[in-house]
Amino acid sequence: MVSEVSAPPKSASLVGALVGNNQIVLVAALVVICVGISLAVPQFYSSANIIAILRQVAMVLIVACGMTMLLITAEVDLSVGASLAFVGVVAMDVINVTDSVFLGALAGIAFGALVGLVNGLIVTRLKVNSLIATIGTMMILQGGVFLYSREAIQNHHHLPSFVDIGAGYVGPVPIPVIVAAVIFIASYVVLRHTTLGRYLFAVGANEKTARLSGLRTTWLKLFAFVLTGALVGVAGLILGSLMNAGQPTAGRGFELTVIAAVILGGTSLSGGRGTLIGTLLGVFVLKVIDDGIIVLQWNQDLQMIVPGVVLIAAIYLDILRRRADAR
Amino acid sequence: MPAEAATAAVAETAAPLPLEMTGIGKHFPGVIALDNVDLSLEAGKVHALMGENGAGKSTLIKILAGVYGKDTGTIRIAGRETSIASPGDALRQGIKVVFQEIALISEFTVAENIFLEQYPTGRSGSINWKKIRQDARALFERIGFDVDTNARTGALPISQQQMVEIARALAHEARIVVMDEPTSSLTPAEVALLFTVIRRLTALGIAVIYVSHKLDEVFEIADTVTVLRDGRHISTRPIGEHTHDTLIQDMIGRQIDDLFPRSRGQASGKVALSVKGVATEKLRDVTFDVYAGEVLGFFGLMGAGRTELAKAIVGFDPIDKGTIEIGGRPLHPHDTRTAVSLGIGLLTEDRKGEGLMLDLPVVYNLSLAALGSFARGGFIDETAEREAAQGYVDRFRIRTPSLFQEIKNLSGGNQQKVLLARWLLRGLSVIVVDEPTRGIDVGAKQEIFALIDQLAADGHAIVMMTSEMPELLGLSDRVMVMGEGRITGSFSRDEATQEKILNAAIV
Amino acid sequence: MPQSSSIAARSGSQVTDTFATLGRRQEIALVLSIFALIAFFSFTSDYFFTVRNLTNVLGQGSLVMIAGIGVAIVFMSGEVDISVGSLQAAVAIPLIEVMNATGNLWLGLAAALLLGLIVGVINGYLSAYVGINSLIVTLGMLFILRGGVYLYTGKTAIPDDAYLESFFVIGNERFLGVVPYPALIALILLLGFMYVMSHRPFGRKVYAVGGNAEVARLAGFPVKRVKFTCFIISSVMATISGILLASRLGSAVHLAGIGFEFQVVAAVVLGGVSLSGGVGSLLGMALGVLILAFMSNGLGMLDLPTEWQLVITGIIIIIAVAFDEMKRRRAG
Known part of the structure; x- marks a missing residue:
C-alpha cells in the first residue's frame, strides 16, 4: 500500500478498519509503548533519555532512509553493518594521517559509497541476486576490516571536532539528530515529490515496464545502492565519533536492525511499495523498545528478542489486513 | 486396462x-x-x-x-x-x-x-x-x-x-x-x-x-x-x-463490421518508422516502412518472430544488424530511453509482466513515461499530472473508482486503455501494439479498436502485431506476414484475404 | 569422498538423465576445483596432503554440511532459512542443561531436538501457511533465538558437567580412529537425503514446488505442507549440527554459530542450489562445502591471517553465482 503517496484505501471490513493502515498501527503501538514505559518509569520522559533515544534513532534512520529506497527498487543490502565498521576505521586512519577531520569524513563517506557502487555493479552487471551478492560483500568487508587493522584505531591527534560529529550539540539538539533529520527530509522529498523518487518505485514495481517506458533502470538501481552506501558512510562516521575510534568489530547485526525497521515500516521486500514515514516509525518503535528495556532495567538481551517478535507480528498483522481488504 | x-x-x-x-x-x-x-x-x-x-x-x-x-x-x-x-x-x-x-x-x-x-x-x-x-x-x-x-x-x-x-x-x-x-x-x-x-x-x-x-x-x-x-x-x-x-x-x-469502426482516411505519405535489414537471433533481414496515419498489421504464427520484432524496434532487445529510423532520425539499438524520446514505444502483449505496475495507482501507471513533462527541476507538478491523467480517463472512458485505485483492481480492458494512454501522454509518433486485445472482453475490444483507429486518424503510425485474423483484416491498412523471422508476404488492405495471408504465413 | 560421489552421480543419472547432464557438468566442475585446491595446497604445505589433515577437513566441514542439507532443501522448495546459526547455539542449552540435570545423553538429545522441532514448526507455519516472506520470518527467528540464548546464559558458556563419555565421542572422536564421527554422521545424512530427494515422492515434490508452485498445486501437491516440512528438516539438521558443536566445545556457548548461517548459504549457493528454487542437488551442496573447507584449511596453513578465508569465501560466492547466472542466460 503506497499510502504515503496514494489516497487512503477504503477499508471494507471491520478487521480492515481496525488495522486499516500500517502506519496507524505503528503510531498506536508507539503510543502504547511510550505510555506503558512511562507509567512504570517516569524518568522515561527526562530530556536526557529522550536525547539518548533520538541519538539511537538517528544512527539507524540515516541508513534506513537509503535502505528504504533500495528495497523500493526491489533490492537489498546486507553489507551495511560490515561496511559501517570499515567506514569508521578508514575515516579514523585518514584523520590520523592527514590531521584533517574533513578529509577523514570525506574518505569515510566515499568509502561507504564505493562499497555501495561495488554492490550495485555486482547486482546490475553480473546479475547476482542482491541478497547473495551482499552476503558476499559482507564477508569480504568483515574479513577485510581485520586485515586492514586488527585493533581499534584511536583518535591519535585527539581532534575534538571529530568527537563533535557524534557527541556534539547545536543548542539542545545532538548533531547526529540534525544530520538524520536533514537526510530524512531530503529523502522524503525525493521519494515523494520528484521524478527520481517515482522512478525508483517504478523500477521496483516492474523493471521491464520501467525499461520499456524509457527509464534507465540499471542507473536507478545503482543510485539506490550508492546512496545507501554513502549513508552508511555518514552513520559510520557518527559511530566512530561516538567511540572516538575506528573499531573493526563495530556494526555487528546493524544490517538486521536497519532492515527490520524498514520492513516494520511497511516497505515490501518485493519492491515497489514503501514509505519513509513508515520507516521513521519503524525505527522509533524498535529504538523506543530498546530504550524501554534499559530504563525498565530489564535484561538487555531482550533487545534482540523483542525486535524479532515485533517484526514478525507486524508483518502478520499486515497480511491479515490485506486479506481483509481483499474480501 | x-x-x-x-x-x-x-x-x-x-x-x-x-x-x-x-x-x-x-x-x-x-x-x-x-x-x-x-x-x-x-x-x-x-x-x-x-x-x-x-x-x-x-x-x-x-x-x-x-x-x-x-x-x-x-x-x-x-x-x-x-x-x-x-x-x-x-x-x-x-x-x-x-x-x-x-x-x-x-x-x-x-x-x-x-x-x-x-x-x-x-x-x-x-x-x-x-x-x-x-x-x-x-x-x-x-x-x-x-x-x-x-x-x-x-x-x-x-x-x-x-x-x-x-x-x-x-x-x-x-x-x-x-x-x-x-x-x-x-x-x-x-x-x-x-x-x-x-x-x-x-x-x-x-x-x-x-x-x-x-x-x-x-x-x-x-x-x-x-x-x-x-x-x-x-x-x-x-x-x-x-x-x-x-x-x-x-x-x-452482431455483425462483424460493427467491431471495426473506421473513421480515418488515407494515410499521409510521411514515413514515420523505417526499418532496414534488421536481424537478430530470431529475425532475418526485416525491412519495412510505416507511414504516419496508418495501421500496419503484422501477422504470423507462433514463433514467427512478431514479438521479437516488436521488442527489437522499440530498443528493448539488441539487434545484430540493420538500422531503425524514427521520423528520419536513427535509433540506437537496445536503448529504450532514446527510442521513447524519439517517439516510439511498445504496448506489450504481456500486460502483467511488462506493462503494468500492479501495486501502483492508475495515475502513476498512466503518467510513467511522460513524467518528465510534468516536472520542473525534478519536482513533479502533481496537479498537472492528475489533470492530464483524468483527461485520458475521461476521454478513453477508463472505468476506475479513482485515479488512486491500484491498477491491479481494474479489468483487462481498462488496464489496456491506461497503458495506451501512457504512450499518448508521452506524445509518441509510432506505437507498436502487440496482441492489443489479448485477455480483453468483447465490449472493451471494440473500444480498443476504436481507439487504435482514432490514433491513426490523428496521424499516429501504428504497428500492430496480431494472431487474430479478424483483428488484422478489420484494422490494418496494410498487412505484413511473417514466418520464421522473415517477412514472407505484404498485402494492401484490398488484396488481403485470410487465404493469402495464411499461405504466406506457412513457410 | 570419490566413491560416494560416483554413487550419487549414477543415481542422479537415473533420475533425470538429460537434465542431470547439465547439473552434472556443474558437479564435475566442483570436483575439479576440489582437486585443483588439493593439488595447490599439497604443493604449498607438506602437512596438507596427509590422511590426518584431510580427515580433519572433513570433520571441519561436516557441521556446515549437515546444516547445509536442510538449508539446501529449503532453497530447493523456493524459500530461505537464515535462522540456523542462532538455532545451533540455542539447542545446546536444553541439551547441556538436561544432561547436567539427568546425566542422560538421550534425554538431552531429545530436549535439543524438541527445541529444534518447535523452531521448525514456527518458521514453517509462518512462512508456508501464513505466507510471510521466509527471509523475514527466519531473520526474526535469528534475532529471537540469539537474544534468548544471551538472556538464558547471561552471555557466558554453560559447561557440560555431566561428562558423558558418549557425548564427548560424537563430536571429538574418530570412527575406527580415522573418520571423525561428525563427518560420518554428515555422510550418512547426506546419502540419506540424496536418496530422499531423488527417489522418494517427497523429494520430487520439493523440487516441483520450488520449480513451479502453481503447477505443483494443479498436480494436487500440498504445496504448503511440503514447504512446511522443508523448514522442519532444516531446523532438525541445524539441531544436529548444534549438538555436534556443543560436544566439540564441551559446553553451550552463547556466541556459537554467529555467522554460521552465512557459511551455510555460501556453501549451498556455491554448490549450485539456486535461491529461486527448483534446481540444484545435495551433492553439489556437499561439494561446495568441501571446497570451502579445503580452502579454509589450506589457507590456514599458508600463514595467512584467518580473515582471508572470509574475504575469499565472499568473493567465491559472488563469482559462483555470477557464473551460474551467465550460464542460465546463455541457455535461455
Whole structure:
C-alpha cells in the first residue's frame, strides 16, 4: 500500500478498519509503548533519555532512509553493518594521517559509497541476486576490516571536532539528530515529490515496464545502492565519533536492525511499495523498545528478542489486513 | 486396462454420459462469469466450446478442473452427481485439463512429468524410475507420438509439451480431456499432428472438450459445438447444422463490421518508422516502412518472430544488424530511453509482466513515461499530472473508482486503455501494439479498436502485431506476414484475404 | 569422498538423465576445483596432503554440511532459512542443561531436538501457511533465538558437567580412529537425503514446488505442507549440527554459530542450489562445502591471517553465482 503517496484505501471490513493502515498501527503501538514505559518509569520522559533515544534513532534512520529506497527498487543490502565498521576505521586512519577531520569524513563517506557502487555493479552487471551478492560483500568487508587493522584505531591527534560529529550539540539538539533529520527530509522529498523518487518505485514495481517506458533502470538501481552506501558512510562516521575510534568489530547485526525497521515500516521486500514515514516509525518503535528495556532495567538481551517478535507480528498483522481488504 | 475400458465404453452406448453440467453459475466480484450454463459430453466425441474472450469458456473449464468452485448448478460424472474440490480431485475423477499455459515442471524430464501426480513406487516406497521411463514410452506409443522421454521438459517446443500433457491424461486413465486453445501456438503441421492424436483419444472412448475460437479447426475436429457469450449458454448443435456464418453469429451476436469502426482516411505519405535489414537471433533481414496515419498489421504464427520484432524496434532487445529510423532520425539499438524520446514505444502483449505496475495507482501507471513533462527541476507538478491523467480517463472512458485505485483492481480492458494512454501522454509518433486485445472482453475490444483507429486518424503510425485474423483484416491498412523471422508476404488492405495471408504465413 | 560421489552421480543419472547432464557438468566442475585446491595446497604445505589433515577437513566441514542439507532443501522448495546459526547455539542449552540435570545423553538429545522441532514448526507455519516472506520470518527467528540464548546464559558458556563419555565421542572422536564421527554422521545424512530427494515422492515434490508452485498445486501437491516440512528438516539438521558443536566445545556457548548461517548459504549457493528454487542437488551442496573447507584449511596453513578465508569465501560466492547466472542466460 503506497499510502504515503496514494489516497487512503477504503477499508471494507471491520478487521480492515481496525488495522486499516500500517502506519496507524505503528503510531498506536508507539503510543502504547511510550505510555506503558512511562507509567512504570517516569524518568522515561527526562530530556536526557529522550536525547539518548533520538541519538539511537538517528544512527539507524540515516541508513534506513537509503535502505528504504533500495528495497523500493526491489533490492537489498546486507553489507551495511560490515561496511559501517570499515567506514569508521578508514575515516579514523585518514584523520590520523592527514590531521584533517574533513578529509577523514570525506574518505569515510566515499568509502561507504564505493562499497555501495561495488554492490550495485555486482547486482546490475553480473546479475547476482542482491541478497547473495551482499552476503558476499559482507564477508569480504568483515574479513577485510581485520586485515586492514586488527585493533581499534584511536583518535591519535585527539581532534575534538571529530568527537563533535557524534557527541556534539547545536543548542539542545545532538548533531547526529540534525544530520538524520536533514537526510530524512531530503529523502522524503525525493521519494515523494520528484521524478527520481517515482522512478525508483517504478523500477521496483516492474523493471521491464520501467525499461520499456524509457527509464534507465540499471542507473536507478545503482543510485539506490550508492546512496545507501554513502549513508552508511555518514552513520559510520557518527559511530566512530561516538567511540572516538575506528573499531573493526563495530556494526555487528546493524544490517538486521536497519532492515527490520524498514520492513516494520511497511516497505515490501518485493519492491515497489514503501514509505519513509513508515520507516521513521519503524525505527522509533524498535529504538523506543530498546530504550524501554534499559530504563525498565530489564535484561538487555531482550533487545534482540523483542525486535524479532515485533517484526514478525507486524508483518502478520499486515497480511491479515490485506486479506481483509481483499474480501 | 484403459484399452478394455475404451472398448467397453464404445460398446455400451446406453451407458450414462461421461459428463453432464447443468445450470452452472459463477460470479466474481462485480462480474457474472457464468450464468446458468449447461454442457454435456458423449464418450468418444469431440465437443467444441466456443466463444469470444470473456465469454466464460475458461471459467467453465476451470470449474471442471477444480481450480474454481461453482456457485450454482450440478455436475454429473458418468451419471453420478459429484463435486470437484481441487485439481487433484478432478484428475481422480477422470478429468484432465490441458491448459494453454502448460502445467509441467520445466526442470523435470518428460517421463517424470507424466507421473507427477502418482509416482509409481516399489514396496519400500522408493520411486520406480525404470517403470516410469518404460510406462512413459508405452503411453507415447499409444498416442502415436515420438518424443525423448528423458528430455528436460522445458527444452521441448510447446507442441510437444502438449503431447506430454495428453500422455499424462492417459496415464491417469482420464475419461474426459479438455484442451484449452491448444493450437494458439502451433504451426499447421503441429496442428495436424494434434488432431491425429485427438482422434486417437476419441477412438479410445475418451470425451474431448475442445476450447477454441478458431472456426476452421472446429469444423475439422468437432462433433458438437456449444457457444457461450457473455457468460451465457447460446447454443449447442451438431457441427453439421452450423455454417461459418451461423457460428460467428452465435459467438459475436452482431455483425462483424460493427467491431471495426473506421473513421480515418488515407494515410499521409510521411514515413514515420523505417526499418532496414534488421536481424537478430530470431529475425532475418526485416525491412519495412510505416507511414504516419496508418495501421500496419503484422501477422504470423507462433514463433514467427512478431514479438521479437516488436521488442527489437522499440530498443528493448539488441539487434545484430540493420538500422531503425524514427521520423528520419536513427535509433540506437537496445536503448529504450532514446527510442521513447524519439517517439516510439511498445504496448506489450504481456500486460502483467511488462506493462503494468500492479501495486501502483492508475495515475502513476498512466503518467510513467511522460513524467518528465510534468516536472520542473525534478519536482513533479502533481496537479498537472492528475489533470492530464483524468483527461485520458475521461476521454478513453477508463472505468476506475479513482485515479488512486491500484491498477491491479481494474479489468483487462481498462488496464489496456491506461497503458495506451501512457504512450499518448508521452506524445509518441509510432506505437507498436502487440496482441492489443489479448485477455480483453468483447465490449472493451471494440473500444480498443476504436481507439487504435482514432490514433491513426490523428496521424499516429501504428504497428500492430496480431494472431487474430479478424483483428488484422478489420484494422490494418496494410498487412505484413511473417514466418520464421522473415517477412514472407505484404498485402494492401484490398488484396488481403485470410487465404493469402495464411499461405504466406506457412513457410 | 570419490566413491560416494560416483554413487550419487549414477543415481542422479537415473533420475533425470538429460537434465542431470547439465547439473552434472556443474558437479564435475566442483570436483575439479576440489582437486585443483588439493593439488595447490599439497604443493604449498607438506602437512596438507596427509590422511590426518584431510580427515580433519572433513570433520571441519561436516557441521556446515549437515546444516547445509536442510538449508539446501529449503532453497530447493523456493524459500530461505537464515535462522540456523542462532538455532545451533540455542539447542545446546536444553541439551547441556538436561544432561547436567539427568546425566542422560538421550534425554538431552531429545530436549535439543524438541527445541529444534518447535523452531521448525514456527518458521514453517509462518512462512508456508501464513505466507510471510521466509527471509523475514527466519531473520526474526535469528534475532529471537540469539537474544534468548544471551538472556538464558547471561552471555557466558554453560559447561557440560555431566561428562558423558558418549557425548564427548560424537563430536571429538574418530570412527575406527580415522573418520571423525561428525563427518560420518554428515555422510550418512547426506546419502540419506540424496536418496530422499531423488527417489522418494517427497523429494520430487520439493523440487516441483520450488520449480513451479502453481503447477505443483494443479498436480494436487500440498504445496504448503511440503514447504512446511522443508523448514522442519532444516531446523532438525541445524539441531544436529548444534549438538555436534556443543560436544566439540564441551559446553553451550552463547556466541556459537554467529555467522554460521552465512557459511551455510555460501556453501549451498556455491554448490549450485539456486535461491529461486527448483534446481540444484545435495551433492553439489556437499561439494561446495568441501571446497570451502579445503580452502579454509589450506589457507590456514599458508600463514595467512584467518580473515582471508572470509574475504575469499565472499568473493567465491559472488563469482559462483555470477557464473551460474551467465550460464542460465546463455541457455535461455
